[in-house]
Amino acid sequence: MIVRSFRFIDLETPVEYLNTWLTPVPHFFVRNHMHEPSEVSPDTWKLTVGGEVDTPLSLTLGDLSRLASHSVVNTLECAGNGRSLHRPQVPGIQWGKGAVSTASFSGPRLRDVLQQAGVKPNGKHVMFRGLDEVPGKVPAFIRSIPIEKAIDADTLIATHMNGAPLTKHHGFPARSLVPGWIGAASCKWLGEIKIMESEFVGNFMSPGYRFPNQPGKPGEAVKPEDTHVVTALNVKSVISGPLDGSKLRTGKISIHGAAWAGEADVAKVEISTDGGGSWNPARLGHDQARYAWRLWQYEWKARPGDYSILSRATDTQGRVQPNEPVWNPSGYLYNAFDQVRIHVA
Amino acid sequence: MWLENNLEATVLKFCGRRSHHLLTLLGVAILGLVTGGSALAQSAGKTTEDLPAGAMQAKATTACAECHEARIILQQRLSKAAWTKEVDKMIKWGAVVDASDRDALIDYLSTNFSPEKPPYQPPRTAARIAKTSR
Numbered sequence: 001m002i003v004r005s006f007r008f009i010d011l012e013t014p015v016e017y018l019n020t021w022l023t024p025v026p027h028f029f030v031r032n033h034m035h036e037p038s039e040v041s042p043d044t045w046k047l048t049v050g051g052e053v054d055t056p057l058s059l060t061l062g063d064l065s066r067l068a069s070h071s072v073v074n075t076l077e078c079a080g081n082g083r084s085l086h087r088p089q090v091p092g093i094q095w096g097k098g099a100v101s102t103a104s105f106s107g108p109r110l111r112d113v114l115q116q117a118g119v120k121p122n123g124k125h126v127m128f129r130g131l132d133e134v135p136g137k138v139p140a141f142i143r144s145i146p147i148e149k150a151i152d153a154d155t156l157i158a159t160h161m162n163g164a165p166l167t168k169h170h171g172f173p174a175r176s177l178v179p180g181w182i183g184a185a186s187c188k189w190l191g192e193i194k195i196m197e198s199e200f201v202g203n204f205m206s207p208g209y210r211f212p213n214q215p216g217k218p219g220e221a222v223k224p225e226d227t228h229v230v231t232a233l234n235v236k237s238v239i240s241g242p243l244d245g246s247k248l249r250t251g252k253i254s255i256h257g258a259a260w261a262g263e264a265d266v267a268k269v270e271i272s273t274d275g276g277g278s279w280n281p282a283r284l285g286h287d288q289a290r291y292a293w294r295l296w297q298y299e300w301k302a303r304p305g306d307y308s309i310l311s312r313a314t315d316t317q318g319r320v321q322p323n324e325p326v327w328n329p330s331g332y333l334y335n336a337f338d339q340v341r342i343h344v345a
Numbered sequence: 346m347w348l349e350n351n352l353e354a355t356v357l358k359f360c361g362r363r364s365h366h367l368l369t370l371l372g373v374a375i376l377g378l379v380t381g382g383s384a385l386a387q388s389a390g391k392t393t394e395d396l397p398a399g400a401m402q403a404k405a406t407t408a409c410a411e412c413h414e415a416r417i418i419l420q421q422r423l424s425k426a427a428w429t430k431e432v433d434k435m436i437k438w439g440a441v442v443d444a445s446d447r448d449a450l451i452d453y454l455s456t457n458f459s460p461e462k463p464p465y466q467p468p469r470t471a472a473r474i475a476k477t478s479r
Contacts, residue, residue, distance in 0.1 A: 003470060005417050089421075089423060135439070136438050138412070
């Protein structure tokens with residue numbers, strides 16, 4: 001894993017590992033905003049559900065395990081994935097291309113828990129509080145999602161990942177799983193759920209995780225009132241092989257990678273071997289699920305030379321991966337064409 | 346694997362509460378031993394890193410490393426205006442910086458971590474996945 005930070009821990013998946021439909025947990029990227037909770041005992045951990053509900057709840061891990069479990073294969077991507085590629089550069093963890101991974105998450109549906117608590121008619125937003133240990137006066141990690149997404153059949157209180165209990169790095173004993181949305185929506189080490197009349201107001205809702213309503217000039221400041229909360233992921237593809245800078249022999253070369261589109265499906269992935277002059281369709285892999293990436297491959301007969309290989313994805317909403325990213329002050333949602341340069345001899 | 350995971354958790358917990366570089370170094374050394382000396386091998390000697398020399402090195406280390414390691418700073422390439430915003434945000438979030446040191450700290454960071462500097466090269470942990478791992 002690429003070490004962006006050990007304290008607090010932020011590990012990036014090397015791009016060459018983005019080549020399996022399900023990412024093995026040890027290769028799944030890790031994004032922590034602050035320190036992991038020191039002590040979380042499965043015997044004493046409780047998840048409280050309160051706010052605009054008829055019956056506040058205090059649920060144990062055993063309570064969650066007795067609810068019907070549902071599985072969702074989801075591609076989780078940090079909103080800041082690709083931040084280091086924005087120009088001018090912006091502050092934050094300088095992710096390359098690998099703050100993204102895919103796993104099968106399972107646990108009770110959030111809506112089953114909300115139904116048990118009885119959401120009042122004025123409950124319009126669902127707030128998640130993580131048990132992260134907060135250094136100094138850093139604001140606690142609290143975010144909210146609209147009730148419509150919270151009661152979606154695929155929104156979970158996930159306790160398992162790829163068939164095993166969540167590891168500590170991934171939010172043991174429970175995290176929210178908000179499929180198709182930026183990773184920050186899927187709050188780790190969940191300790192509290194609160195139903196609110198309006199969106200939660202706090203650092204990780206504003207100024208954090210906001211995107212300009214209209215693209216501006218790179219480097220230009222954006223007024224807070226001209227931004228909105230980042231929710232669903234956009235359309236994107238990455239090349240997991242060959243690697244940038246590779247020196248390869250002439251003949252058949254497999255160009256491969258992954259593509260995803262948040263709440264939409266990937267319609268196609270195209271490859272250019274001439275720097276964008278012409279595009280050829282890649283073959284999409286068989287494995288698919290609503291919120292999961294598609295692996296793709298393009299067989300190319302290469303002749304000697306220096307090449308710029310590009311990939312671009314198109315989704316079922318008609319969104320196309322652009323040539324240039326939309327610059328924004330926090331470096332979110334980078335999704336320009338992916339590119340590797342290779343030498344064939 | 347159990348031992349590795351638990352030691353890692355212990356190390357990270359310890360490092361999460363203390364900013365002492367020696368403790369972090371010790372923890373990573375233990376990790377390396379437990380994982381057969383392979384984990385973090387590529388980053389040997391770079392598991393903790395220091396801020397660059399300069400008049401503000403010690404004060405910057407004290408102010409910043411209380412909450413996070415130096416690597417988070419080393420990877421930034423920002424203009425002076427952006428560093429100014431970051432320093433003021435961190436002071437608001439609890440970084441202890443004397444008012445008389447603020448400008449010197451901004452100068453130190455924007456000189457050492459400007460957009461003109463070459464990119465930071467992060468270390469890698471060694472692959473430790475078995476075929477049977479989920």
